[in-house]
Amino acid sequence: MFEADLFSDQIFDEWQTIGRDLDERGFAVLPGLIAPQACQALAGLYEQPVFRSQVHMARHGFGRGEYKYFAYPLPDKVADLRARLYSQLVPIANRWQERMGLEVRFPAAHEDFLARCHAAGQTRPTPLLLQYGADDYNCLHQDLYGEHVFPLQVAILLSRPEEDFTGGEFVLTEQRPRMQSVPSVVPLQQGDAVIFAVSQRPVSGTRGSYRVTMRHGVSRVRSGRRHALGIIFHDAA
Numbered sequence: 001m002f003e004a005d006l007f008s009d010q011i012f013d014e015w016q017t018i019g020r021d022l023d024e025r026g027f028a029v030l031p032g033l034i035a036p037q038a039c040q041a042l043a044g045l046y047e048q049p050v051f052r053s054q055v056h057m058a059r060h061g062f063g064r065g066e067y068k069y070f071a072y073p074l075p076d077k078v079a080d081l082r083a084r085l086y087s088q089l090v091p092i093a094n095r096w097q098e099r100m101g102l103e104v105r106f107p108a109a110h111e112d113f114l115a116r117c118h119a120a121g122q123t124r125p126t127p128l129l130l131q132y133g134a135d136d137y138n139c140l141h142q143d144l145y146g147e148h149v150f151p152l153q154v155a156i157l158l159s160r161p162e163e164d165f166t167g168g169e170f171v172l173t174e175q176r177p178r179m180q181s182v183p184s185v186v187p188l189q190q191g192d193a194v195i196f197a198v199s200q201r202p203v204s205g206t207r208g209s210y211r212v213t214m215r216h217g218v219s220r221v222r223s224g225r226r227h228a229l230g231i232i233f234h235d236a237a
């Protein structure tokens with residue numbers, strides 16, 4: 001299903017660039033991670049019985065639209081993507097932990113990190129499929145589900161901008177100490193992945209690194225229907 005083989009030599013350079021973008025801005029785009037047909041297939045799962053729960057965002061003040069958390073066992077494609085992206089991101093996550101003065105380090109294999117989450121009672125899977133229609137949006141938020149937090153997450157756009165939907169842009173804000181927040185809009189095509197900080201990231205200052213707080217959301221969809229796949233690496237309590 002993957003356009004990009006996450007471990008091939010060709011994309012080694014791409015991961016170097018991704019690491020640099022993440023360090024500099026707290027987010028990076030991995031273009032064409034999922035082929036159009038596979039995007040359609042993943043969006044089609046929304047109506048299938050592969051979920052543990054459904055959230056209507058308006059009921060919780062999270063925005064407007066809905067999402068569903070996958071149940072274990074995850075669909076093969078989602079499980080594969082989660083494990084493979086994790087192993088690419090772990091060196092970056094550990095570098096960030098060190099720069100933020102945090103003691104926790106993450107193991108090389110995702111299953112070992114999940115064992116840590118599960119032992120602490122964070123046993124529920126967090127990968128999710130989101131569905132937005134006209135006028136739906138997702139408020140700025142952070143996907144924190146307990147004490148154990150992997151500092152990076154991934155969202156993949158499954159629909160085609162301008163064809164399947166208009167509006168509905170992926171948005172990030174960065175809140176700096178004693179300064180006003182910086183907004184970023186991340187342009188995505190179908191199948192593109194955005195990798196971004198879950199809640200905090202290190203920024204280099206004149207006297208070493210300091211932490212900034214990131215939030216993400218989706219601007220109002222103006223027309224059509226938008227699906228996205230969210231890959232969060234920690235499980236939920």
Ligand SMILES: O=C(O)CCC(=O)C(=O)O
Nearest residue numbers: 130155170218228229230
């Ligand atoms: O719909 C999106 O693009 C982002 C959804 C989201 O909040 C997430 O994947 O955590």
Ligand SMILES: [Fe+2]
Nearest residue numbers: 142143216230
């Ligand atoms: Fe989110």
